[in-house]
Amino acid sequence: MPLITDLGSIGIIKDKPSYTLPQNAWSDGKNVRMSEGSVEKFLGHRQAIGTPSAPPYFVLPVKTATEAFWIYAGATNVYITDGATHKLITRSSGTYSAGTAANAWTGGVMGGKVFLNNGIDVPQQWATIDFATPTLLTDLTNWPSTSPVTTCKALGSFKQFMIAMNTKLGSTSYPRMVKWSHASSFNTIPSSWDETNSTLDAGEYELADTEGDILNGFQLRDSFLLYKEDSIWGMNYIGSPFIWRFFEVTRSFGALGRHAIAEFEGGHFVFGTNDCMIVDGQNIKSVTTERIRKHIYNSMDATYYSNSFVVPNHEKNEIWICYPTSGSTFPDQAVVWNWKTNTFGVRDLPVTPYIGFGVVKPGDALDWTGTGTWDDSEMVWDQRVYNPAKYRLVLADPANTKLHLLDTGGQYDDVNYTSYIERTGLHFGDPQMQKLCTSVSLNIEGSGAVNVYIGSHTSAEGSVSWSGPFSFTPGTDHKVDCLVTGRYLAIKVESLDKVVWEFHSYEMKITNLGVN
DSSP: OOOBOOTTSSOBOOSSOGGGSOTTOBSEEESEEEETTEEEEOOOEEEOSOOOSSOOSEEEEEEOSSOEEEEEEOSSOEEEESSSOEEEOOOTTOOOOOOSSSOOOEEEEETTEEEEEOSSSOOEEEOSOOSSSOOOOEEOTTOSOSSSOEEEEEEEEETTEEEEEEEEETTEEEEEEEEEOOOOOTTSOOSOOOTTOTTSOOEEEEOTTSOSOEEEEEEETTEEEEEESSOEEEEEEEETTTEEEEEEEESSOOBSSTBOEEEETTEEEEEBSSSEEEEOSSOEEESSTTTTHHHHHHHBOSSSGGGOEEEEEGGGTEEEEEEOBTTOSSOOEEEEEETTTTEEEEEEOOSOSOEEEEOOOHHHHOOOOSSOOGGGOOSOTTOOSOOTTOOEEEEEEGGGTEEEEESOSSSBTTBOOOEEEEEEEEOTTOTTEEEEEEEEEEEEEESSOEEEEEEEESSTTSOOEEEEEEEEOTTTOOEEEEEEEESEEEEEEEEOSSOOEEEEEEEEEEEEEEEO
């Protein structure tokens, strides 16, 4: 049979019967990604940036001209770390409202000022970014009157404005309200939010055309897009007297959660209520339909789905679609989409409410304090873990009070994990023909042995009978011998320990036995 190459060019497709797929597509997989035409085992994660002072639920990277820090928020306190020392920066008036376990913190930087918001307390600011002698957080300067208290579920920035969404005045909620500040001067926080002052640009508007609550909003080129539970809207700056023009993007779907939107080079990636979409402000394009959409939504927990989120991994041109599987409160699995190759992989996660991306300093990214040897390491000599211009993924793990550096090493926090890629339903153009497979040649690169299984099934949807495992050592072995008969053939490559590997191509030696 022909050599099957480009094993990473199509990726995992779970929503179609395997016998309908191209030969180089995959019907299942776990802890693997598609990269440069090959399938590779996902690298692991390990604890980094020191030990948090409280279980972390949200992380925010902060950079100065010379330093990189991470802010992390627990249920009631906020801290900052340089990777070695952890300092409390909670406001002087006391801890924050715990709310639910998923406090839904949001944050960012405007005019050189860090702002944070948990949807329950008055938004906070860190006016001076200084780790040596850090000041404490304070209520956002010039925030609306505190009697009754004004809060918002999400806070963002766009041009010279701050934008509050899904607001609450005292005990009265305005879940469809957008409220914006007066335009700020450079390097300052806005001077007013007073919508009643006609001399200011501040104002508010209710997106009342659909019933859904506003979840969050993000800049997309010259627009600010507002994501509701059931629709998407945009706002463009037009100046006085109306300040903004509001427009409908779609009423067909909304965002799944507050952090279910990520910016990448194609626009916004949106983990929606019924599909994963690319939104460019005018057009909407499905990413997962007829490929892996059913798998995601069928395996998602029906109660805690709104805790789902997405995060870009720019180094790998990926969007991680993170969601809680059935029985989990926070995401424990990621379907990983590569926007360059339009392929999908799958990765297990430590149970997490949030993953951030930012610069990780050398002392945080490198760790040679262990007891292992160079021969035990799955890393290569020229593999750089730290780059001052490279953004890395950092995962919040509140259950274990840890922050994890993702995409490093061959273990998940010093524990081995199972990684596999599988294809069933291989009929090579003739599903009625009985086939005898006597060997499979494999082109695999790796740091150690992997297991290979060869299988068969009589009917297209029938269960697979597997032969194996056959141990395969890259660089030493070139094939595995087997004796497998069936109308449909199958192959699976698996690792159970810390080895890393890349799978480039394979070829089955097959004898046709006739139709029966």
